[in-house]
Amino acid sequence: MFSRDIGIDLGTANVLIYVKGRGVVLDEPSVVAIDTQSGRALEVGESARRMVGRTPGNIVAIRPLKDGVIADFEVTETMLRYFLNKINVKGFLAKPRILICTPTNITSVEKKAIKEAAEKSGGKQVFLEEEPKVAAIGAGMDIFQPSGNMVVDIGGGTTDVAVLSMGDIVTASSIKMAGDKFDYEILNHIKKKYKLLIGERTAEEIKVNVATVFPGARKEEIDIRGRDMVSGLPRTITVGSEEVQGALEESVAHLIQAAKSVLEKTPPELSADIIDKGIILTGGGALLHGIDQLFAEELKVPVLVAEEPMQCVAKGTGLMLEHIDKIAKRKLI
Template structure:
């Protein structure tokens, strides 16, 4: 159990939740999935255990992902999920409510931001702060955003891709699009249906994306066996899928991200654009690990593009580290930061 003064950073992602405790680092990383018994409205499992139930539950049990496209789609389930994770990391008998900072995509509305704030507070948070994902990602990637220099960050999570130019601790230009890891999976499912008359689930699509997915041609094509349901016979079927097919399947969402990066660069002030040209672009988030995506963006923009070390954890790390620099980040924080329940 943690006592007085516990400070927590939460990366409340569409695909996964990461929890950072000040002084301890990242203490939890679990999928954003909750299994509910419809008959009794009780939570049966949260996180990894619930994810294993996706697509495999009887009628009375449903596995829910309460966040969609980077925002809360089911408020009550999100609050219950957060309560579980906060208790798991802070201990069941919290004498003092922890101070929590939680990140949101740069393009969220005030209503969506308020929903995150309220859900976190209701789940057991004390003083709750909101920070935008690109700021947290930049801090977690080790960029010094306090100086009057231009830094460009591309954070590709499960629900959103956030592209931002940051200087003096604030966002100068940004764009958030609802094309990221989940959309990659959707397009793979569509491709398998169209090209092979094969219906595959979300988990299979994710495995294809991770193992053979690519945004630009591989030097040596690779293959993977895939299992699904034949839409013609209705029976299980095994096929072999190639990385060239994944390149075709992912072309549209990858181009959407590329176009968004181009649009942000077009709006960037020339002095900051010059900084970015010499410093390069930094990519964070699980979606940035798609093979060849950084090379594709580098080719499109003509600017060196790097994947941050431990890209998946950057937002969570930055969210936690920003607890120590609230004064510097005040401009980018929500005006609700002074509210306490």
């Protein structure tokens, strides 16, 4: 049994794993539930996510990645090892080669941590690639031609904006403003306006079911339950699309600003290509209602949401694995 090459989208919110010849085989939340008394990991992934905000004192649900980088090394390693065992890719003797993605502006120390975690979890050789580049490939863009392509990858912890040409990044920016921050803004808005405490999962439900970031694009309502900060008792309120749009306005403005600054630094020839082809949105944040309309209006270029935006990075690692031997030669320093 020979080992397989695998690609990992190690995200702040989700981990996706692509196995050469099998496609995306795993898509689970980046959460580990740990017993604080014994230090043992009890659950990983989806089953651990269900415990968030619902655990007794001795069990904590940890998200080991923050803003696209490793915040807790040991827990990340535990999580990766669990996922790799789950998909059962280790050969009889050989370990898999792993291609893993990182945000564009992380430090060499952060890169080393990601590489080390993957090696310790059972990777033979580990290659790192920049996330927007991989997302663009996964979204079906041909970035290897001498023409400009622009991608905005909105994940859980970071948003990466990049202009690519000739198979590489020409200009890029990575900001710590993404899906998690949107949840936090919603949670905060409810707390301030209604004096009601809600959990992260409820905030995410609001984001998915009623939120929009484009004025007037959606008119829906949702009933949510939380704890009244004054009486301490459970209470139900109704939240509508319009007020959520107001709560998210400032955060989304940061994304627009990041895209504008990347466009401002882009050579004019490539800018002309982007006007023709438009900008592609990838990552879970691309599913935020109205975000494509808002980008199109603010940047004055066509904006398209990639097909299955959550899977673009994982699929991109798959396509890059086809050329892993070339990558391996290039990286042998």
